Amino acid sequence: MAVAEVPGPGEWLGSELRGDDSWRIRLTEAHRQEVLAAVHAAGSEVSRESFRLPTLGPVLRRVRDELTHGRGFVLLQGVPVEGLSERQCETAALGLSCHVGGVVPQGPEGAPVMHVRDTGADPSHARTKSYQHSGRLGYHSDPTDVVALLCVRPAKSGGLSAVVSSVAVHNEVVRTRPDLAEVLYEPWWHDRRTGDGPDSFYTKPICAARPGGGVSIAYGPDYLRSAQRGATVPPFTGAQEEAMALLDDLTNDARFTLTMDFRPGDLQFLNNHVTLHSRTAYEDHPEPPRRRHLLRLWLTTAPGERR
Template sequence: MADAEAAGSREWWADAAVAGLGERRADAGAVGERKPDAGAAGEWSADARVVGSGEWLAADVRGDDGWKVRLGEGHRREVLEAVRAVAVRESGSVAAGDLGTVRVGLPAAGLPATELPGAELPGAEAARSKAVGVGLAGLKAGGDERAGDGAAEGLWEGYWLPTLGPVLRQVREELVGGRGFVLLQGVPVEEMSEREREIAALGLGCHVGGIVAQMAGAPVMHVRDTGADPAQARTRSYEHSGRLGYHSDPTDVVALLCVRPAKSGGLSAIVSSVAVHNEVARTRPDLLEVLYEPWWHDRRTGDEPDSFYTKPICVRREGGGVSVAYGPDYIRSAQRGAVVPPLSAAQREAMELLDRLTNDARFVLTMDLREGDMQFLNNHVVLHSRTAYEDDPERRRHLLRLWLTVSRP
């Protein structure tokens, strides 16, 4: 993994705006439709290519383990002790009647958690996830400070990682100033209960960034096949076992803790969206311009008009760089909306090109997430996918997902 001091001198990716119902948008001064480096007659110049952090090819990283961080036995014990300290406090601090009112972390760009989109969780799971999130609003990125109020007071006291904490700060630096992805290995999930695994994921995530509320305000989501039909208007991508197209999640960072892998399949694959962007700039600059224009997307909250919204796929950053927010499955499903116009010929061609490049072996790094692996991805510079999978009925694939926002300490 990149040296933390060196990473600190690189461009800070985390300040890309995260605003408005969990959607990444350009700053007010940089409208999403802005076409950078546009020449006369709207043609793009050759320097539309982006230079900076987050660009890599598969050949650059396949033989390099610098993006992997293996926890030693001391780190594993440290995590277990911290988790169990929090679990003890939680069991004595959260009454059943308080579960609907506890605070659940740091929403993106200061937005209330209730403003983030998403389907409702089953009651018991929503209550459990909210309970686990008590106190997160006072646990700042990096694990440097503690605060709280009410039931949250003192709950997370003790989740301090004196030797692992500095390693996780280097993880954050690599995410925002390096390749944009890290694989943490060896989290001792096999020695934990389900509740303790949730606490472990949240505590580790809090040392990397601030927790962003997800569906129904939950700070952690359980990723497993529920048998949901992907064709249904409210089905989310984490609820079925089918293949997922390359996409990014709506916050700075997404983290996935593997509790159990699938019986077969379920491989994670990532690409540098910066490298893909630059390949489009090199080969089809006319289509690159299309990616900076507004596209219709689907929140999958139902069939009403507010399930559909527009944003560009690519947004130029002030000072250089690009943030790429792509999700072909959600763009295509948006076509069902009565307010959504058909994709233009140029948009269809741009999607075909993106889908071809993101599946090109030159760009793809595959990870077979195993028990105890925790994957961190910078959504601005990395797109991720998953192959279809088959479950063992007795040991179903199970991951825990966090959404994180990162800011300069």
């Protein structure tokens, strides 16, 4: 098959955005008070209608538009997490995210919010999830339209978030190695890390054409490599190994990467179709109340989205 470059606003270089603050949105004090009022008024069910944001709501609609039709990422800064309980931080993350998309349940219990913190899990274990340890993560996308990450507390050191335009990486592969670009559109084995049985493994291309134009890129080297443990999963072909090596080289190239050092109250939104994200390894404070803590939400932007 002949693979072509995909133009559009989703193609950007980190090197061109480091001096550009247009991807940051800083909440005003009025916005912060609006969030706090909505948190304190919220009941057990949080929705776009119940979490009222009269002046911040239109800003979040612009965030959604930037995610779906623009660069594909936004960093919202200044969410008032200071002094809030863990439950209230969850409510703030849910309420803000409901104005961007429909909340998608996560994990075996279908939780609306996942807590990202080091539980002491072994990152080399094939069934450990990426949010359970403090090790470095390869550049990857999550399995929904959008992932949102709210920083409640950063680590003592490390834990930097980095984002790349997967569209820019895709186009670079097309320009330089069109033979490997074709391999990315073929089926690959992925690992859900839900167990050792056949249900944990499935096939899908890394790159797929999107209806109406564009490309959706679903990459995650850690989960692709752990899929090799599957009894019926064939070993990587030489072309697949070469394609992964090229993707890993490009996603770690300073031209493509944009790094964010999360501070309390930073809320990052990423379109998983057109961006890949990573995290450096981190060291935590010894005291549990000071350890790194993020809240993760998965969102859909499809018609009829859940709330």
